[in-house]
Amino acid sequence: MPRFLKEQKKALIFAGLLFAQLVLVSIQVPLGEEPSYLEKAIFFVFAPVQRAVHGLFTATGRVWDRYVYLRRVEAQNQTLRDELFHLRQTDTLLKNALAAVAGTKAMEDALAFLRKSFLAASVIGTDASNVYKSIIIDRGTSDGLTVNMPVVDRHGNLVGRTVAPLALHEGTVQLLTDEDSSIGILSETNKVVGQLAGDAKRGTCWFKYVLATNDQLAEGEELVTSGFDKIFPPGLKVGRILSIATDSSLFKAIKVKPYLNFSDLGQVAVITQRFNGTR
Amino acid sequence: MKPIIRGGLTILAAFILATVLRQIAAPLLLVVNVFTVAVILFGLIEGETQGAVFGMVSGLVVDSFSLGIFGLAGLANTVTGFVSGFVSRKLNVLPLGRLFLFTGVMGALDLGLWMLLSAVFFAEDFPWGGGFLLVQPLVTAVLGTLAYSIYRRLKARHER
Numbered sequence A: 001m002p003r004f005l006k007e008q009k010k011a012l013i014f015a016g017l018l019f020a021q022l023v024l025v026s027i028q029v030p031l032g033e034e035p036s037y038l039e040k041a042i043f044f045v046f047a048p049v050q051r052a053v054h055g056l057f058t059a060t061g062r063v064w065d066r067y068v069y070l071r072r073v074e075a076q077n078q079t080l081r082d083e084l085f086h087l088r089q090t091d092t093l094l095k096n097a098l099a100a101v102a103g104t105k106a107m108e109d110a111l112a113f114l115r116k117s118f119l120a121a122s123v124i125g126t127d128a129s130n131v132y133k134s135i136i137i138d139r140g141t142s143d144g145l146t147v148n149m150p151v152v153d154r155h156g157n158l159v160g161r162t163v164a165p166l167a168l169h170e171g172t173v174q175l176l177t178d179e180d181s182s183i184g185i186l187s188e189t190n191k192v193v194g195q196l197a198g199d200a201k202r203g204t205c206w207f208k209y210v211l212a213t214n215d216q217l218a219e220g221e222e223l224v225t226s227g228f229d230k231i232f233p234p235g236l237k238v239g240r241i242l243s244i245a246t247d248s249s250l251f252k253a254i255k256v257k258p259y260l261n262f263s264d265l266g267q268v269a270v271i272t273q274r275f276n277g278t279r
Numbered sequence B: 001m002k003p004i005i006r007g008g009l010t011i012l013a014a015f016i017l018a019t020v021l022r023q024i025a026a027p028l029l030l031v032v033n034v035f036t037v038a039v040i041l042f043g044l045i046e047g048e049t050q051g052a053v054f055g056m057v058s059g060l061v062v063d064s065f066s067l068g069i070f071g072l073a074g075l076a077n078t079v080t081g082f083v084s085g086f087v088s089r090k091l092n093v094l095p096l097g098r099l100f101l102f103t104g105v106m107g108a109l110d111l112g113l114w115m116l117l118s119a120v121f122f123a124e125d126f127p128w129g130g131g132f133l134l135v136q137p138l139v140t141a142v143l144g145t146l147a148y149s150i151y152r153r154l155k156a157r158h159e160r
Helices: A003-031 A037-067 A070-101 A104-116 B003-024 B034-046 B048-064 B072-090 B096-121 B132-159
Strands: A118-126 A134-137 A150-153 A158-163 A171-175 A182-187 A193-199 A204-208 A222-225 A237-245 A253-258 A267-271
Touching: A003 B048, A003 B072, A037 A118, A037 B003, A037 B048, A118 B003, A134 A158, A134 A267, A182 A237, A193 A253, A204 A237, B003 B034, B003 B048, B034 B048, B034 B072, B034 B096, B034 B132, B048 B072, B072 B096, B096 B132
Parallel strands: none
Antiparallel strands: A118 A134, A118 A267, A134 A171, A150 A158, A150 A267, A158 A171, A182 A193, A182 A222, A193 A204, A204 A253, A222 A237, A237 A253
16 A cells, blocks of 8 residues: 555544544533443443452452551550440430330331441542542442432541442442532531532532622531432531632632541442432 | 554553552542553554554543543543654654653643643543642653663563
8 A cells, every 4th residue: 555545544544533532522412411331331341340459459458457467456456445335335325315205116117227228338449530520439230329329438428429320339429529519508507508519620619609698607617418409318517618708799609628538538338218218 | 462452451451550559549640640651652662543542442441430521531542642653653762861752742742632622622620639730741751761661671572
């Protein structure tokens, strides 16, 4: 084949590849939040690899913990015993409080309901382009995961919600710091209602739609979920107000520091039942 | 080994390496873009067409694990893979100093394209990480030069 034809062929292939990807991007417009089949397929193929690498890392970490840090076990044991003692006390107090308001059967049903509503999960990966957007967990559709399930960290603070793509044993969680995330929240003290939107650039959030004339909010105030969005149960801790600014716009610019701690996000819990008790 | 198998294995290796980095410290991925290094080297070794195809596939893998727009990293990596192969065929980039400069410029091109596509065409935000994102091309240059030097040595030993 003459050289110039060969060059032209390469340029044509390159143009074809670019065109194919532009088509791929355009396809997403009518799909909205729903990922395309190709995206789902790639996620389905590569997610188990991520899970395996995470498993290998965890196993290596366990060996390290078991054999090298064995000396710490005694001290850790004592700490855990203390913690267990306090937890038993709290448990007894809670059971007593529950028994005071309802019969034993109702109390057991309530506790059983609580036990069934959480699904513990390990974080096996973070978003490939921006760590503040999403995480990958080791629970998928085979564990009963569906989209729009709230996810909390081990302290009970809100992390985000499950979104597509979900594989059989792996799932995606949209973090509350993602700019496309929107959560109904209210302030603890004066119950000022608004929406929490993420700021993936900085890993912070914005408390939106609070009128500029509203002066019931203060810096440092705690924010919790309102439950108005019918996705997140009310009362989940979200974060604290960092700063409040007013400009010429109709609404205040309220910056929020989320409680979500990226360096302490190894384990999370998925709330599998809606706060009204059905799913 | 056929280029398609080589490409597949390289993507798998890059994905595993990126996952390991994520396990060590997720913010590391802001400065170490394993996929960009792989795309530049694949274009350099295999040529522009293979580089573009490899760039597209690896970019789509990155996009599948991101809530951003599917195809964004794919577009940037396709261009990087093609340009990497094209430039390395026209210019001798193999001496160490030139290789460092070449991988650095290609890393900057990839990052610049991704940022441009994110900001201008798709109105997506990108994480600056306190300016650390801008260190990415330099890290790409270091890793790319190192990886290619190792590859060259292994190839020479294999041919002997």
